Amino acid sequence: MFVLIGWAIAMACIFGVYIFHGGNITVILHALPFEMITIFGAAGGAFLVNNQMKVVKASLKGLGMCFKGSKYNKARYMELMALLYDILQKARKEGLMSIEKDVEDPHNSPLFQKYPAVGNDHHVTEFITDYLRMMVSGNLNAHEIESLMDSEIDTHHAEAHAPVAAIARLAGGLPAFGIVAAVLGVVNTMGSVGQPPAVLGGMIGSALVGTFLGILLAYGFVEPLGGLLEQKLEESAKELQCIKTTLLASMQGYAPQVAIEFGRKVLFAPDRPTFAELESHVKGKK
Secondary structure, three states, X not given: OHHHHHHHHHHHHHHHHHHHOOOOHHHHHHHHHHHHHHHHHHHHHHHHHHOOHHHHHHHHHHHHHOOOOOOOOHHHHHHHHHHHHHHHHHHHHHOHHHHHHHHHOHHHOHHHHOOHHHHOOHHHHHHHHHHHHHHHHOOOOHHHHHHHHHHHHHHHHHHHHHHHHHHHXXXXXXXXXXXXXXXXXXXXHHOOOOOOHHHHXXXXXXXXXXXXXXXXHHHHHHHHHHHHHHHHHHHHHHHHHHHXXXXXXXXXXXXXXXXXXXXXHOOOHHXXXXXXXXXXXXXXXX
């Protein structure tokens, strides 16, 4: 919603002021289809050459995410920490072996299914169960598990950042493709140098539309989408950090209530529940 509102404001200001100052919008509209095909065709072809197919698919999927609201909010984090609390509390009272069935089959686990917002999220469930499984096995200490968690989070960040980098490179190339379209328009104009000045002026104006569109698409559309996607990916990494901090605190001997407080502290301030909110939620879910 905010993406569309932002674009509407930008377009209204740019073209509204142009028309208000007496600009002839007909020139832009006449050149628009040809310039758009040139710029988008060149940029799309270069994008395919510059990226592996898995990055192309991830980029398209990521752009779709930009038009959806964020799922990472206070309610989701309270569900996540309530789930972690229940798991750690069960392990503390009944022993680590008591959560083995929950870890091996989370989709049929009453603990995970009690919190569907995170219990049905494949990536979150896999991250939690992988490290709970290591905790149950008892073969690794907290420092070794922390190192593994850091490696996995770094890998997740690198993999998730590939579409962001691809979109950023695309945004960087669009002004240049706009210049290419403009140069072709100038070449076409020079080939018609015998035409009346009014005709030549229109042709030159159409050629300059290419440069205008390249810059507008780069800094008004593609680069902002890349920035928004990067913010969304940072949110997903923050959720993994919350899980990591909570599980490590538990391994170091802290009680479940204290361990989830460790996890709460790493969250971004706008999405972080207060101590009282989290405590009330956890008690209400017992």
